[in-house]
Amino acid sequence: MGSLKLEELGARARAACTALGKLGHNEKSAALLGCAGKLRGMEDGILEANRKDLVDAQAKGMKESLIDRLTLNHARLEAMAQGLTDVAAMDEPVGEYVSMKTRPNGLVIGEKRVPIGVVGMIYESRPNVTADCFALCFKSGNAVILKGGSDALRSNKAIVDALRLGLREAGVNEDCLQLIEDTNRETATAFMKLNQYLDVLIPRGGAGLIRSVVENATVPTIETGTGNCHVYVDASADLHMALEIITNAKTQRIGVCNACESLVIHRSVLGAFLPLLAKRMEEYHVEVRADDEARALVPSWKAATEEDYGTEYLDWIVSLRTVGSCDEAIGHINRYNTKHSETIVTNDYANAQRFLDEIDAAAVYVNASTRFTDGFEFGFGAEIGISTQKLHARGPMGLKALTTTKFVVYGNGQVRG
Amino acid sequence: MGSLKLEELGARARAACTALGKLGHNEKSAALLGCAGKLRGMEDGILEANRKDLVDAQAKGMKESLIDRLTLNHARLEAMAQGLTDVAAMDEPVGEYVSMKTRPNGLVIGEKRVPIGVVGMIYESRPNVTADCFALCFKSGNAVILKGGSDALRSNKAIVDALRLGLREAGVNEDCLQLIEDTNRETATAFMKLNQYLDVLIPRGGAGLIRSVVENATVPTIETGTGNCHVYVDASADLHMALEIITNAKTQRIGVCNACESLVIHRSVLGAFLPLLAKRMEEYHVEVRADDEARALVPSWKAATEEDYGTEYLDWIVSLRTVGSCDEAIGHINRYNTKHSETIVTNDYANAQRFLDEIDAAAVYVNASTRFTDGFEFGFGAEIGISTQKLHARGPMGLKALTTTKFVVYGNGQVRG
Numbered sequence: 001m002g003s004l005k006l007e008e009l010g011a012r013a014r015a016a017c018t019a020l021g022k023l024g025h026n027e028k029s030a031a032l033l034g035c036a037g038k039l040r041g042m043e044d045g046i047l048e049a050n051r052k053d054l055v056d057a058q059a060k061g062m063k064e065s066l067i068d069r070l071t072l073n074h075a076r077l078e079a080m081a082q083g084l085t086d087v088a089a090m091d092e093p094v095g096e097y098v099s100m101k102t103r104p105n106g107l108v109i110g111e112k113r114v115p116i117g118v119v120g121m122i123y124e125s126r127p128n129v130t131a132d133c134f135a136l137c138f139k140s141g142n143a144v145i146l147k148g149g150s151d152a153l154r155s156n157k158a159i160v161d162a163l164r165l166g167l168r169e170a171g172v173n174e175d176c177l178q179l180i181e182d183t184n185r186e187t188a189t190a191f192m193k194l195n196q197y198l199d200v201l202i203p204r205g206g207a208g209l210i211r212s213v214v215e216n217a218t219v220p221t222i223e224t225g226t227g228n229c230h231v232y233v234d235a236s237a238d239l240h241m242a243l244e245i246i247t248n249a250k251t252q253r254i255g256v257c258n259a260c261e262s263l264v265i266h267r268s269v270l271g272a273f274l275p276l277l278a279k280r281m282e283e284y285h286v287e288v289r290a291d292d293e294a295r296a297l298v299p300s301w302k303a304a305t306e307e308d309y310g311t312e313y314l315d316w317i318v319s320l321r322t323v324g325s326c327d328e329a330i331g332h333i334n335r336y337n338t339k340h341s342e343t344i345v346t347n348d349y350a351n352a353q354r355f356l357d358e359i360d361a362a363a364v365y366v367n368a369s370t371r372f373t374d375g376f377e378f379g380f381g382a383e384i385g386i387s388t389q390k391l392h393a394r395g396p397m398g399l400k401a402l403t404t405t406k407f408v409v410y411g412n413g414q415v416r417g
Numbered sequence: 418m419g420s421l422k423l424e425e426l427g428a429r430a431r432a433a434c435t436a437l438g439k440l441g442h443n444e445k446s447a448a449l450l451g452c453a454g455k456l457r458g459m460e461d462g463i464l465e466a467n468r469k470d471l472v473d474a475q476a477k478g479m480k481e482s483l484i485d486r487l488t489l490n491h492a493r494l495e496a497m498a499q500g501l502t503d504v505a506a507m508d509e510p511v512g513e514y515v516s517m518k519t520r521p522n523g524l525v526i527g528e529k530r531v532p533i534g535v536v537g538m539i540y541e542s543r544p545n546v547t548a549d550c551f552a553l554c555f556k557s558g559n560a561v562i563l564k565g566g567s568d569a570l571r572s573n574k575a576i577v578d579a580l581r582l583g584l585r586e587a588g589v590n591e592d593c594l595q596l597i598e599d600t601n602r603e604t605a606t607a608f609m610k611l612n613q614y615l616d617v618l619i620p621r622g623g624a625g626l627i628r629s630v631v632e633n634a635t636v637p638t639i640e641t642g643t644g645n646c647h648v649y650v651d652a653s654a655d656l657h658m659a660l661e662i663i664t665n666a667k668t669q670r671i672g673v674c675n676a677c678e679s680l681v682i683h684r685s686v687l688g689a690f691l692p693l694l695a696k697r698m699e700e701y702h703v704e705v706r707a708d709d710e711a712r713a714l715v716p717s718w719k720a721a722t723e724e725d726y727g728t729e730y731l732d733w734i735v736s737l738r739t740v741g742s743c744d745e746a747i748g749h750i751n752r753y754n755t756k757h758s759e760t761i762v763t764n765d766y767a768n769a770q771r772f773l774d775e776i777d778a779a780a781v782y783v784n785a786s787t788r789f790t791d792g793f794e795f796g797f798g799a800e801i802g803i804s805t806q807k808l809h810a811r812g813p814m815g816l817k818a819l820t821t822t823k824f825v826v827y828g829n830g831q832v833r834g
Contacts, residue, residue: 107785116807117807200807214635215635218632220806223637238830245832247832248833252833364823365826366828367828367831368524368828368831368832369831371832372524372831378520379518390617391617391639394823395823404807405811405812406778407779407780407812408781409780410785412785413655413661413662415664415786416789
């Protein structure tokens with residue numbers, strides 16, 4: 001039954017997608033602005049639905065960082081609506097010719113940016129993802145089928161109802177936005193194998209969800225963002241800058257994939273830096289799990305295990321490791337990281353360049369917080385996710401990541417010799 | 418045992434890959450030229466190995482089109498060596514900044530082209546694929562693990578031995594090129610799940626191989642090229658041009674993915690065109706399987722079944738369907754094609770544009786043979802395959818398709834507000 005329903009959603013999305021491909025920039029922008037208006041106009045209903053989701057989540061004992069991700073309020077809903085407006089104002093991603101050239105035999109070969117088709121999204125309890133993903137998919141000419149988490153079902157339904165109403169009133173086939181309301185695992189698995197109707201599947205959520213998609217999906221997938229992100233404090237670091245960057249990366253928003261989960265500190269600054277760090281982490285109630293060398297200076301810190309270095313806490317905890325060189329820091333990070341975002345704090349030119357070259361991650365920083373790995377911060381507008389794989393898109397994915405290309409070839413009778 | 422050996426190959430490729438990333442353009446070019454020299458210098462041994470493969474293949478009754486794909490000779494080996502030389506001369510794909518910009522907060526964000534890492538290839542009996550894939554992977558800074566078909570094992574070993582010798586003599590770690598010699602199915606399946614060591618898996622071969630990879634792989638995959646390619650002869654077509662394009666697309670090389678497998682003919686030209694077509698197909702011994710409307714004019718043709726329209730013959734057979742409009746042709750092609758290469762022969766401007774816009778395929782042509790969908794013909798040099806999926810790369814994949822990007826961010830203490 002679940003799977004029959006999926007086929008139906010898939011067929012509707014595929015059909016809507018063909019019509020969507022023929023809409024021009026202005027029609028799509030008008031529809032997005034209409035959808036933003038509906039989010040604003042239907043705020044009471046959406047927040048009410050979200051309150052019900054939150055009551056259930058609290059009753060189930062959901063942890064603070066996840067409650068934060070689930071929570072909507074006026075400001076977040078306004079940001080969501082503004083996101084639609086911003087996407088509407090962006091340049092049209094479809095129809096651009098990436099290249100166009102005449103070959104020696106006279107064939108004129110163009111590489112044209114076109115929509116992917118039907119995008120599937122599986123995500124967990126962040127209802128703002130619902131509006132962001134719709135806006136980017138719609139703007140890039142794709143239909144989208146969403147499967148949100150059961151914890152956010154009421155919120156997502158309320159948001160999707162508002163958006164579909166906006167589409168309908170703009171004269172657009174609202175089937176280009178579909179929400180799977182069935183939250184069982186069997187439906188999720190069937191969705192991952194819906195090759196006939198899905199051109200790509202993008203999971204957004206915790207490590208368990210990502211792993212399940214990688215193992216089960218037969219639809220081409222873009223693996224996104226678990227983030228075991230590091231800040232490395234090099235021997236020549238400005239220690240006050242390092243302290244501010246660590247504080248921001250760790251505490252500015254605790255439950256997100258670009259938050260810092262692990263610190264790597266050069267041995268030569270341990271004595272000067274750890275007292276400052278210990279005081280700051282205590283102020284923010286961040287538990288530090290460190291190696292013996294660091295604990296010799298701050299005995300109140302817990303001992304870090306091997307598992308700690310591989311953990312994305314999404315919580316008020318950070319691991320810490322002492323190293324003797326930039327190379328050792330790079331080795332440690334490349335071993336434990338999830339290829340998301342990594343920072344070096346340094347004033348050494350050669351170490352900065354080596355860190356940028358040798359760290360294997362979607363985004364590598366010198367002297368800045370890992371928290372900037374984000375579609376808005378990178379100037380792409382809302383993002384559909386942060387890719388931690390190497391195919392198709394890497395790092396924050398905006399409109400371009402939702403397109404593909406097609407070779408368009410003009411001939412006058414050429415045959416191959 | 419097979420899987421232990423795989424792990425070892427994987428670990429060696431991964432290790433070689435790190436060193437490879439530090440080689441400059443000139444060192445890589447010199448190594449490729451050395452490898453080309455070894456292919457030429459070791460021709461006798463390679464052709465002897467190939468002859469043994471061919472004897473076995475003929476004894477097993479392999480069909481003509483596959484024998485053609487397996488066969489090496491002086492000219493094909495020379496083309497292979499020339500391919501390495503051509504790739505050596507191409508621009509360096511690694512290190513290019515796709516974009517670089519300063520954000521309002523002063524962060525300088527660059528998007529830099531970098532190697533993917535370790536590429537896995539599974540392919541069938543074309544030994545030239547061995548050298549082509551190595552050259553493109555090496556040039557783009559990737560290690561590669563090859564798994565060729567059992568029919569070509571001796572040929573592939575001889576080619577890989579020559580190439581590894583060329584690498585060694587150039588002072589490069591030859592472990593950046595690995596051949597899996599174990600040809601059993603279990604090893605193939607383990608290879609598809611070697612996520613720890615493989616960053617991408619590219620299958621090249623028949624529909625069965627591609628399906629097996631799509632269903633079993635957990636490594637990110639680029640689906641390549643089964644080609645059920647069509648030539649549509651529109652009402653306004655120059656019929657002599659149509660005849661030459663069909664002849665070329667169908668018969669110039671029978672066993673390749675961009676060969677034409679199906680003809681779609683506008684009703685209004687049936688009377689004028691079919692006698693020409695029947696005569697030409699008879700000359701080339703091509704069997705035509707047609708619908709009733711066409712068979713009313715050429716009764717010697719067999720009746721096409723539903724299955725025929727979905728079949729990539731790779732043989733001296735072509736299916737034929739009559740339509741009443743360009744829209745009907747587009748509908749037929751989008752229903753049965755494998756998203757590879759499609760051609761319209763027409764002199765009607767609006768139909769040409771509609772065909773280019775609405776056909777869903779990697780390459781869409783007006784008035785040219787489908788046989789041009791090829792890395793050399795598109796100006797990319799040798800190709801690693803022809804992608805028929807929409808993620809990462811679509812159509813012929815050259816050097817760029819073997820790279821990914823990494824965001825490199827220069828800050829001076831920025832934290833997120």
